[in-house]
Amino acid sequence: MKLALLGCGLLGGSAAAAWRRAGTATTVIGFDRDADAVRRGIALGMIDVAAGGVAEAVAGADCVLLATPVGAMPALLGALASHVRDDAVVTDVGSTKEGIVEAARAALGRKFARFVPAHPIAGAESHGIENASSELFDGRWVIVTPTTETAVDALRRIESAWTGCGAIVEPMDAREHDRIFAAVSHLPHLAAFALMRAVAAGADGSRCLQFAGAGFRDFTRIAASDATMWRDVALANRKALVRELTMYRAELDALQAALDRGDGTALLRMFEDASQVRRGMRFGAFGRREGEDGHDA
């Protein structure tokens, strides 16, 4: 299978490498507006051929994988629509789904039936194709959000491509996807960015940061994530994210009110609730408790 990879960063490179390792992709044609990223991907053996543009990249491809920040995807879909083969499958790895489905519907016309929206729950704060790994998806969820118009054979091909990388595929409604990931991914990223800024901006910010321990390190790890990617995610999932942010701020308000009135009983109850839920959590598609590798996005 000839794969056109549009966007040659950590996630795209990892997908190309994982699909190749599984025997799903035999040739990978790479395009990125940063031509050097494609060259590095070729040097790493993750990409076979550099394309000079979107049209050239997708022309002969059996499958087109969009792996840019989600904000760049609508324009890419518009650019590829008339060049992609009728029987090719187009898919993506975007962290938001509703907006991309609508953009694909608008851009692809009758080829929209061959668009399979997907979101692998894997990633890293590190970025660039030099940090890509063919094992990134092992034991991870890949959410697919097909519509009633999605062709079954196209969906099956993408599902088996991801299953071949050790991932577990979970179908979901695009709107439900966006609500769930607003809560468990987009909100934590915003909360970590905000906390990092609040601490750093204080009068003695750098002295404070010098004494930060492992709790701070883990809590803020996602604050090192790629700013462009997260700006796009935040804008694309704005409505659901504002809803989650509002709920989070209400919890912080309740906490601050309990602090203000010195209400140890209320604080203890809130902390116990949170601690109990967190201790019971399992992670990844195989329900591991702690200590798995990798990062979500």
Add this chain to the structure above:
Amino acid sequence: MKLALLGCGLLGGSAAAAWRRAGTATTVIGFDRDADAVRRGIALGMIDVAAGGVAEAVAGADCVLLATPVGAMPALLGALASHVRDDAVVTDVGSTKEGIVEAARAALGRKFARFVPAHPIAGAESHGIENASSELFDGRWVIVTPTTETAVDALRRIESAWTGCGAIVEPMDAREHDRIFAAVSHLPHLAAFALMRAVAAGADGSRCLQFAGAGFRDFTRIAASDATMWRDVALANRKALVRELTMYRAELDALQAALDRGDGTALLRMFEDASQVRRGMRFGAFGRREGEDGHDA
């Protein structure tokens, strides 16, 4: 040196084990209101003798180490004051310092000169003496907050006890300590507790949590921390914590405002600020970048 350990949990057990390994403590007398914790500590070889009460524990001790949640420390200081030897050193491992210094001054009278307030920046979400480790303090900061009344020989003994465990001792004013740790430790814990509650309390909370990835896992790890310990910390450092919480909420307000008006430029700038600071951070007393073990408290 005969050490009286008051509070036999993860931190107390680790301190006793580390001080013993370094040759600082030769005999450890343990007391905890949970007698079973003392028995487990004896079985683990971390405690030598169980004391029936505070008076019995401290009577012959060269050093008394308070390792309970900070809320229990004022009463303990009151209980030990008339039984501790005049030349003994009393110290603690509490995460807040100003309140404890005041409680010690009130409880210990002329013996206050022999009280050395200390805070090792080490800990874990796991708790109980069975999770204690003699290596917990290796490469970690231990903050000491002596007053002008503190006896130099007492301070030196505690400093060298911690240095002997591989820790780096940093002296600091108690108020500055509380301000710094409100920012880099107490606020992140509150933020993680609040986010955990906000997500879990949603209509489909448990379905959301099923798909949480490694970012959520790391961000919320500290939300599994001991609720009683953190209630005490929050109450003891209420003023500084409310100030930090107010700054954090202002950052979240700014973020939500940028989202509401769809201002990608502002979002990008905020995320870039945070990401840049986070990427430049070093952790622990030796300035390791990432991947060190253990957790702060």
